[in-house]
Amino acid sequence: MKNFLITSLISVMLASHVSAGTDGENNLSKKVGPVRDCFEGLNRVTFSLNQGLDKVIFKPVAKAYRVLPSPVRTGTSNALNNLSNLVTIPNNILQGEFKKAGINTGRFAVNTTVGIVGIFDVAKKIGFSEYEKEDYGQTLGVMGFGEGCYLVLPVLGPSTIRDTAGSFINILGGDPWYNASVNGNNEYLGETEYMATKVLTGIDFRAKNIDSFENLEKNSMDFYASIRSLYLQDRQKKIANSNVTTETMDDGDWEEIDSK
Amino acid sequence: MKKILTFVTFLIIITLNISKVYSIEADVFVQSTVNRAAKTLGGNLTKEERIEKLKDIARQTVDIDGIGFYSLGTHRKNLTTDQVSEYKKVFAEYFLKSFSSRLAEYSNPEIEVNSKRVINKNYTIVTSTLVSTESRPEVKIEWRIYTKDSENLLIRDLIIEGLSLARTQKEEFSSIINSNNGEIEALLKNLSDFAAK
Numbered sequence: 379m380k381n382f383l384i385t386s387l388i389s390v391m392l393a394s395h396v397s398a399g400t401d402g403e404n405n406l407s408k409k410v411g412p413v414r415d416c417f418e419g420l421n422r423v424t425f426s427l428n429q430g431l432d433k434v435i436f437k438p439v440a441k442a443y444r445v446l447p448s449p450v451r452t453g454t455s456n457a458l459n460n461l462s463n464l465v466t467i468p469n470n471i472l473q474g475e476f477k478k479a480g481i482n483t484g485r486f487a488v489n490t491t492v493g494i495v496g497i498f499d500v501a502k503k504i505g506f507s508e509y510e511k512e513d514y515g516q517t518l519g520v521m522g523f524g525e526g527c528y529l530v531l532p533v534l535g536p537s538t539i540r541d542t543a544g545s546f547i548n549i550l551g552g553d554p555w556y557n558a559s560v561n562g563n564n565e566y567l568g569e570t571e572y573m574a575t576k577v578l579t580g581i582d583f584r585a586k587n588i589d590s591f592e593n594l595e596k597n598s599m600d601f602y603a604s605i606r607s608l609y610l611q612d613r614q615k616k617i618a619n620s621n622v623t624t625e626t627m628d629d630g631d632w633e634e635i636d637s638k
Numbered sequence: 639m640k641k642i643l644t645f646v647t648f649l650i651i652i653t654l655n656i657s658k659v660y661s662i663e664a665d666v667f668v669q670s671t672v673n674r675a676a677k678t679l680g681g682n683l684t685k686e687e688r689i690e691k692l693k694d695i696a697r698q699t700v701d702i703d704g705i706g707f708y709s710l711g712t713h714r715k716n717l718t719t720d721q722v723s724e725y726k727k728v729f730a731e732y733f734l735k736s737f738s739s740r741l742a743e744y745s746n747p748e749i750e751v752n753s754k755r756v757i758n759k760n761y762t763i764v765t766s767t768l769v770s771t772e773s774r775p776e777v778k779i780e781w782r783i784y785t786k787d788s789e790n791l792l793i794r795d796l797i798i799e800g801l802s803l804a805r806t807q808k809e810e811f812s813s814i815i816n817s818n819n820g821e822i823e824a825l826l827k828n829l830s831d832f833a834a835k
Contacts, residue, residue, distance in 0.1 A: 448772060586775060597736045599828045603813030607806040615800040632761075632794070635707050 413538060413610050416527035424530040425602050431533065432584075440584035451585070453497040458579050460489045460496025462511050464554040469512035473520045475619075481507060510619070514552055515544030519617035528606055536609035664762035664783040665754040667791045671699045672749045672766070675741060685742060692738040700737070701784055701792035702730050708794070709808045713815050713822060721822055728826055731833035749779065760786045763797075 415421060443451065463486040470479035485501040493500040502509075518540050519525070526539025537545075549556055558564070559572040584591075598604045678691040696702070706729035707714050717725065748769040755763045762785050768777040782795035782804075795804040811825055818824030 589774060593740055597740055598810060599832055600810050600813050603810040604806055606813075607809035608801050611801045611805065632708060635704055 413525045414527050415606065417529065421528065421530040422602055424532055425605070427532060428530065428535055436580070436584050437588070440581055440588055443581050443585045444588065451582070454578060455582050455586075456489070456493070456499045457496040458575060458582060459499075459509060459511075460486060460493070461555055461575060462579075463509075465514075465548065465552065466510075466512045468552065469514060469517045472517045473512065478510075482509070485509065510616075512616075513541075513544055514547040515541035515613070516617050518544055519613070520619075525610070525613070528610065536605060538610075538613070541613065662788070662791060663754070664781075664785060664791060665751050665764050667699075667783065668764040668766065668781050668793075669751045671695065671793070672751070676747060676749070679741065679747065688742050689738040692741050693734045696734055696737050699791075699793055700733075701794050702733050704784065704792070704794055705733065705804055705807075706730070708804055709811050711808050711812050713812065713820075716820075717822060721826075724826060725822070725829075728829040728833065732829040735833050735835075756785075760784060761794075 463482050467479050467482050467486070470476070470482060485506050488501045488504070488506075489496045489499060492498075515538075523540050525541075529537045529539060529542060531537050531542065549560075551557060555575070556572055559567040560569050594604055594608075595601050674695050675692065678688055678695070681688075683691065703726060706726060709729070710717070710725070749766050750769060751764060751766045753765045755765070757763060762783045764781040764783055766779050766781065768779055770776040778799055780797040781793055782797065784792045784794045795802055797803070814825050814828055815822060
């Protein structure tokens with residue numbers, strides 16, 4: 379019943395916002411329309427709440443984490459990345475990227491065994507290509523679902539309707555790590571282990587970006603708008619799976635300036 | 639006749655050489671700009687002296703007016719002549735302050751220029767890497783170089799790990815204008831306040 383409700387909720391959210399990717403105002407935008415911030419008032423309140431939590435909890439913890447020796451941080455980061463393969467691989471398959479799915483399966487096997495649960499990135503050392511994370515939000519994007527409205531989630535931060543729906547798929551059976559730990563009904567893994575990996579992933583990300591966030595906040599006139607822009611650009615780039623950054627950018631405004 | 643031909647050939651060679659001497663490749667331009675900035679950041683200067691030097695480098699190598707107009711997005715069509723000149727003035731002050739204070743935080747950054755890709759006659763993207771340190775991972779930085787005038791190349795955007803600073807700024811400006819009922823004056827005030835901080 380719970381699963382049915384969640385599935386229905388996702389379907390309604392996606393169906394109602396599937397064409398909300400553009401407001402039709404920017405005629406110059408040929409590739410991607412702007413994402414609407416339908417709940418801006420509420421989002422700004424949540425953003426302030428998150429900033430408060432960040433100041434009191436996440437930033438101090440991330441700073442303490444940075445004091446740990448570099449090999450410990452690298453090992454933790456590697457192990458968490460390795461675990462994320464469990465979501466990346468099914469998404470590679472859903473996106474039709476079978477070669478990448480094969481490579482990532484090999485990477486996961488090598489790093490989990492020889493690399494001791496992923497602490498050492500042996501696969502990289504023996505020549506595997508650079509690892510690129512995939513998630514269900516990206517897969518929905520590849521399938522053609524629009525972002526829907528921009529959302530700021532409490533604690534979790536920036537998202538969109540589509541990306542939030544993608545996150546629900548993880549707990550509906552899409553994340554083998556969630557299935558094994560929370561739903562696995564075994565004596566070794568439980569909800570605590572699952573939550574611990576999620577919290578560590580957040581701390582690791584925050585610790586890697588302390589300086590850049592500080593710099594951005596100091597030099598922004600509207601920090602909320604800057605974070606929104608960066609989040610949406612990042613998702614757009616990841617969904618396009620392109621290293622050629624200008625492919626996901628709209629050159630219309632540059633062209634208009636040049637023609638003057 | 640032979641003399642005229644020799645003279646004309648001579649003129650052509652001179653002209654070609656002149657254009658060769660003064661035109662500069664986009665990747666060389668980026669490397670030289672980076673070297674100048676690194677020298678400033680690594681030198682024995684006070685923070686204020688560093689900031690002034692960095693502002694000088696920005697004035698010579700960045701298309702500040704171009705970025706300013708880009709950042710206005712569709713709002714630039716609604717500006718009066720007076721607002722345009724006011725905007726150009728406050729944007730330049732804002733940009734130089736923001737640019738120099740962002741860079742002044744780094745001490746001796748090491749940037750390696752890796753490759754370049756010509757998009758069209760007006761733009762070349764130069765790819766570089768900010769070498770990792772103990773406290774930060776390696777960062778990929780791409781430079782959008784405006785190459786229309788081959789003798790005076792200018793930086794128009796920095797794309798850090800695929801995220802465009804110019805686009806982020808444009809969306810930030812748009813948010814400020816939109817949350818103030820489309821009033822450009824609100825942006826002008828924000829820019830002035832930032833520059834005066």
